[in-house]
Every structure is written in C-alpha cells, then in structure tokens.
Amino acid sequence: MTHSAYVFDAYGTLFDVHSAVGRHAGAVGPQAATLSEIWRTKQLEYSWVRTLMGAYADFRQLTEQALDFALEKVPSVDRRLRNDLLAAYSSLDCYAEVPGVLRELKASGAKVAILSNGSPAMLQAAIVSASLDHVFDAVFSVDAIGRFKTDPATYRLVTSAWRLEPSAVSFQSSNRWDIAGATSFGFRTVWINRTGQPDEYPDLPPSLTLPNLDGLLAGA
Incomplete structure (x- = not known):
C-alpha cells in the first residue's frame, strides 16, 4: 500500500x-x-x-x-x-463490497477511518448495524468542530489527530463536492462514482475515479 x-x-x-x-x-x-x-x-x-x-x-x-x-x-x-x-x-445498508475492502486495507497495515458530517451517535449506529465496529482505527465527526465539509478544518481533523501530511492520506468519497474539498486540502482523492455522474469540478480533479470500492485495492 x-x-x-x-x-x-x-x-x-x-x-x-x-x-x-x-x-x-x-x-x-x-x-x-x-x-x-x-x-x-x-x-x-x-x-x-x-x-x-x-x-x-x-x-x-x-x-x-x-x-x-x-x-x-x-x-x-x-x-x-x-x-x-x-x-x-440509523441502520443504513452498507454497500456489498465495503466489509471486504475495509478489512483487506486494515490487514495491510494501513490506518482506516471515517471522516463524516454525521454526528457520533449516528455514525456509531450505522457502523454497528453493518458489523464494522472492529474495522476502523478512528471515526472523525465534524461535530467536534461544529462545521461541515468542505470547510478545510474538517479534513484537518485527520491530519492533526494522526500527525500526517495531507499527501499521506487517501480519501474516498462518492460525493464529488467532497472530493473537490479534499483535493483542495491536499489529500490524494478517489471519487467513488457509483451512479455515473458527470464531473462537476474539473479544476479540482480526483486522483482516481472508480465505480465502487473494489477497484481501490488494485489502485491503492
């Protein structure tokens, strides 16, 4: 990786x-x-x-x-x-490939985390419902700073907590606006374009575009 x-x-x-x-x-x-x-x-x-x-x-x-x-x-x-x-x-379905991809990334030795607009209670409920509660090294909620993505401070939650440069982080999102914000911040970004949407922010391109998370393992 x-x-x-x-x-x-x-x-x-x-x-x-x-x-x-x-x-x-x-x-x-x-x-x-x-x-x-x-x-x-x-x-x-x-x-x-x-x-x-x-x-x-x-x-x-x-x-x-x-x-x-x-x-x-x-x-x-x-x-x-x-x-x-x-x-x-509170108990949304996770996509079919999610558990396997997350577990393989974690097994590789990489840190695995969520960065979400969701409140801590919402995220915990979704994670437990999907049986993913032993996968993540951290769950970052914007609730900690009272601002939503794409404020740069939201992405800084990760780099500050883990003392990483933005370029050391691969950030995955299905939301093109989120990818734009993370790209501007300096993350390596992967747009998970599940529904084949056109690009909205050509001046802030993702590093990689995939139809689902399966391709992340090959391109990781």
Whole structure:
C-alpha cells in the first residue's frame, strides 16, 4: 500500500443513503425515489448553508428537518412513516463490497477511518448495524468542530489527530463536492462514482475515479 491512511466518507460511500426509504418503499408508494432524492439533497444543502452562516446544528437534526421538508414536498406520502424512516436512517445498508475492502486495507497495515458530517451517535449506529465496529482505527465527526465539509478544518481533523501530511492520506468519497474539498486540502482523492455522474469540478480533479470500492485495492 502506498498511503499511510485510508479515510472514507460515510454516507453514500460506505452506506447507501437511499436504503432508508427503500426499506419502506411499499408503504411510501410510487414517489419513493423522489422522496429519497429530496431528503438527501436538502440534508446536504442545510449543512452547507449552516456552515456558511456559522449556525451549526448536528447532522441528526438536519436529517430530521430535511425529511420534514421532503414529506411536505411530496404530500402523497403518509407522514406517519416519519419515525420509521428516521429509524431506518440509523441502520443504513452498507454497500456489498465495503466489509471486504475495509478489512483487506486494515490487514495491510494501513490506518482506516471515517471522516463524516454525521454526528457520533449516528455514525456509531450505522457502523454497528453493518458489523464494522472492529474495522476502523478512528471515526472523525465534524461535530467536534461544529462545521461541515468542505470547510478545510474538517479534513484537518485527520491530519492533526494522526500527525500526517495531507499527501499521506487517501480519501474516498462518492460525493464529488467532497472530493473537490479534499483535493483542495491536499489529500490524494478517489471519487467513488457509483451512479455515473458527470464531473462537476474539473479544476479540482480526483486522483482516481472508480465505480465502487473494489477497484481501490488494485489502485491503492
């Protein structure tokens, strides 16, 4: 392995953010995919706006607010599903290749960590639910500094804790905006482009683009 540390975004990279609605798709109805997209989009928008305003609220609160907006936006969905959907978000499905890739990286001697907007409690619940609680050397939550990615201070959580230069860290995310921020900070970046999205930030390119984490082992 060529890097001292492999750090992963959580939501969308390790955990399928759409699995919460997917788990209740029958009850949600034909607008399930629409509801899930709105929920995710507003969740991220709230994180960026609050960081710009300097008015932090933890990711759990933003997740709840975003779901409330999505339910208002898609009135055909029964609002009584709110609690079930939030509970499902605490135990999101991880992608199939995730456990094997993480364990192989850890076995190689590299440090393995999460760096996420998620609150510590949210992340711990997702990790335990996916049986990944013995894989990570650290779980870095932006809650520690009260600012969301892509603020440079969020990426500095890793380098400060582990006393590493940014170039020693390989950072993996499915979110292109996150890859842009991490590239600007100086990480080696791997964009996990699971859904074949076009590039949004050509001036801040990833070091590598993959359709899932499996290719990370070959290119690590």
